[in-house]
Amino acid sequence: MPAELRATTGAGEAAVEVRGLRKIYPGGVEAVKGIDFQVAPGEVLGLLGPNGAGKSTTIGMLTTTIKPTSGSARLAGFDVAREPIAARLVSSVVFQDSVLDKALTGRRNLELHARLWGIPASYAARKITELAGAFGLAEVMSRPAGSYSGGQRRRLEIARALVSEPRVLFLDEPTAGLDTRIRYELLDLISGLRSRTGMTTVLTTHYLDEAERLCDRVAVMHRGTIVALDRPGTLLASLGGELIELRVADNPDGALAALRSHGLASGDAFAVGSTLTVPLHGHSARDTLTAIASLGIRAEAVTTRKPTLDDIYLQLTGSRLAA
């Protein structure tokens, strides 16, 4: 089929389409084990998982810097393996590490992106001025990028990615390594992108609050596979509105079994180390704690709280996201 027919994505067609994508690195490490997902136009998908889960390898394959071992991926209809240049033309990526020409000014970095993506010079000039203003960089655009603070560099890199008005934007750990204040500023900025541009975004992160705040759906990755893919609210709802977390003095597995056998914990309760997490699913926390005490389970600490994506991740994989 001619490229132009496929490339003009119709209504309802996925902006990102991944089928059976797999990567085995030389040496035999299988970083991504045949994943499938689609991202609708305008949707923000978060790839959530700790280091080594396969997020960056997935992004690498989608941005054509990592060659898939098998499977396929399309960006706006373009196959990343067979039409890599067209796929790169409709996408931009903000890398986890700073990837700037530090000796060049901020403006020159953006101009280079515009030229490489074939943006007409006059249009690019207007766009760069607009982005510099919107991202709070107007005052520093004439300075070498190497003199920017960490937050300014990251904002410059996001602005650079937007100069070409990509249909698909990849943000690989966009707030990694930034201090808390800058991180929250950047989250504001990224969440504003969606309302401003409506572009499709694929975001990798191991920060739960980022995923909850920015993403329409999250794909939870663990050891190269997607173990859950849904809206953050839906995933959280699977654990109910409240849970009890208790640290037991000894034999957490035995304690969990006892709770289950007495109907105090359902199948989604789990133990990690000496900590038991027990979704309440509508039961009263007080009644549950009283029942636990009556079983003779000695708890060193008890917390009642709302579920988070970390609980989802723990339940699915048995390890913490921030590990």
Add this chain to the structure above:
Amino acid sequence: MTTTTASAATALGRPGAPGRPRGLATWATLAGRRISLSAHTPREILAPLATPLLFALVIAPALAKLIPAAGPGGADYSTFVIVGTVGLLIPLTCTFAGIGVIVDRASGARRELLAAPVPRSLIVLGNLAVAIAVSLLQVAALVVAGWLRGSHFHATAGGVGWFFGGVLTFTVFMYSVAEVMANRIPTQEEYVGLTPVVAILPWFLAGSLFPITALPGWLAWAARILPTTHALALLRYGVLDHTGAGLHNIWGFTSTTTDAALSLLVLGAWAVVVTAAAIHVFTRSAVT
């Protein structure tokens, strides 16, 4: 190509977007980027020039006093060495330029370039264009400095053509060697450590300070394989020694023009093969 370009532009939904940038414009953009970066690190330009200038302006005239007899082909020894130092200048310039490739990879915008909608070979060719321009400028600076110091060049239009062809092909060859090294060697420290072996050692064997016939027999044969030897013989034939003594030492044909054409062919073949290798190594290193 055209169909994909048009469709991608449509897909972008950008008003007035021309789609994929054209090859020549992209190449110019990449070369312009490299020029901008080099302009911010003038040591890349000045440092390679220092040693050859020292040779040309101080050491060569001093040696010429010790060696009063005319150099090969009747040229004065000082001028003989000045042209010979081109064989040092170009390798140093090109290997220093290769450091920029490592900096790009380690802390620069290489990954942004790899994510750009351009053929990755153009990234290598953009760098090569700048290496050629810088080398030509430096060779011109060296020749002018030698001329001001009293060297005697005998340039004809044809001779300048041979000289230019030699400089061009030798630069393409040397920069491609540097690009291969930069993409294969993991650290800047290791790269710099290898530079003397690649840029300086062949120069001593290539007839830069004395004819290759002065070398022991087996080493003279080894020298005939070195691109630097062909380059220096060609450059001297172009602007210094119209008898082509250096070329004759390599080929031994009765026609000097044939000798020169063969040496240019050897240099061109080296340049093409190593440039293809440089592009291959870069594009392979770009994709895991």
